[in-house]
Amino acid sequence: MSAELSTQGLVLTATGLSAGYDRRAIVSAIDVQASPGKVVSIVGPNGSGKSTLLKSLVGVVRVLDGHVTVGDVDTTNMASEEIAKIGIGYVPQVEDVFPPLSVKENLEIGGYLLARREIPDRIEAVLEFFPRLKGMMTRKAGKLSGGERKMLAMGRVLMLSPSVLVLDEPTANLAPMVATQLLEEYIRGFADHGSTVLLVEQRAKAALRISDWTYVLGGGRIVLSGAPRDLEQNPAFVESFLGGGAAPPPSSD
Amino acid sequence: MSSFGFGLMTAAVLAIATVGFTMQFAVTNVLNLAYGSIMINSAFVAYYANAHGVTAWASLPFGVATGAAASWALNRFVFTPFQRRNPAPITVVIVALGVDLIGTFGLQAIVGGSYVSYHQSQGHEYHIVGMFLSGLQLIILAICAVVLVTIHWLLRYTRLGKAMRATSANPNLARNSGVKTQFIISTTWLISGALCGLAGVVFAMNTGVFEATSAQLYIVLLLAAMFLGGPGEPYGAMFGALVIGLSTEISAAYVNPQYKEVIAFVALLGMLTFRPYGIFGSEKTL
Ligand SMILES: Nc1ncnc2c1ncn2[C@@H]1O[C@H](COP(=O)(O)OP(=O)(O)OP(=O)(O)O)[C@@H](O)[C@H]1O
């Protein structure tokens, strides 16, 4: 992969975090940390608050208590456009592109914070990375297949060479082979190039394979965490998440 | 053929107004039913500039500025405070209707109920493909063309326009990409408000004589044209304006001109029933 798509990562930390909608906490007492060169994953059942947690880290959902820091900046309840400036690239689980805009325009908005003259080169770099997008630059994002759309969603955040990637189920709706490639080559690759990756993933097995550390979320709280090797030895974890070996069906939020 | 000429003029004025209206709706998510009252207020500001010795065309910028300032202020001081409380959509509609009434009848209280007109020559009469068009009408058509091309260019090719479309499509994702959506929305109120003011002045020039309530039913034509082309579709708005403008004027020639708005209203009801996203539209797609 091309190294220029990622930047040396920053440490992202949440301490004692609670967050939710309309002042009602969905997740609470959360302590998580993701650091440069590492893939940190969050797994948990549907509705356990994984997406809500990620949204609170990127300024989409209100933090009700606790703190979020990125590098040495306190980003608690900072506006999302300011958080983007610090270098956090967030790919939501759903509504991850601008459907009426063309693929090219989606990437241009991804590079909104760049100087105008930098944008064409960055688009070239993203297209090197996701060559599938090359032939569809003028197509509306709403007309892409699920997999193409996910590549565009990833490509959009890569426009800014983020130092922290926050990804909410990037493999949902992808064919198994594409999902494996996205996780093991691309996403692991970002961390190997020094970026920080925080990932929510339904496929617990696949997540464990590329992670350095994994948190398990249940009912809005961290119920377990550890290195994948240790979690694989934990009978409760194996039964809830790895039992039967089949990945749970992808959710659609 | 003369009703075709009338229809073309109505369509041109309506196109300017509808493009502003639909853009406002798509980006800001407010269905601003006070649009017609801001149009007529802008027309009156231009009228007073004109009455004080400024030529009619030179007073047009006064109308444009009034529309921009009034729309921006309406968002800043009325819609934004309301929206902060997460109101039901119907609340915003009722607030806008209230503003429309205050804007129209407040104006009437100030300027009185009599008809006025700009001091303006109709210009030379031209005979073009079977239509008689005055110099004034040709200039209005030219303004319409310039506005439509400019808005097209803005939305397709500029950073601001793309940010407006992104904000319209997915405001959260736009913010995550670094777009200051609040600024984009304020700017949209300014631009669409300027179009509203412009539409108000050319509407008044086109009808010749006007008074405070002249644009009161204009919102029906706007809604019909917008829904015909698909809400949030600037190109659809141009098409919708053409269809509504021509059909209302041509049918007015055969039925009673009083029924213009009724015809537009029937078209609107038909669209809402059969094609709620317009002929081209698929939901909101600025
Ligand atoms: N916008 C919202 N307003 C109110 N409640 C919400 C909102 N979004 C999600 N919730 C609620 O918050 C809880 C957690 O949802 P969240 O999307 O964070 O779960 P998740 O772990 O990401 O689930 P999934 O695996 O299905 O994506 C759910 O009970 C959900 O109903």
Ligand SMILES: [Mg+2]
């Ligand atoms: Mg989720």
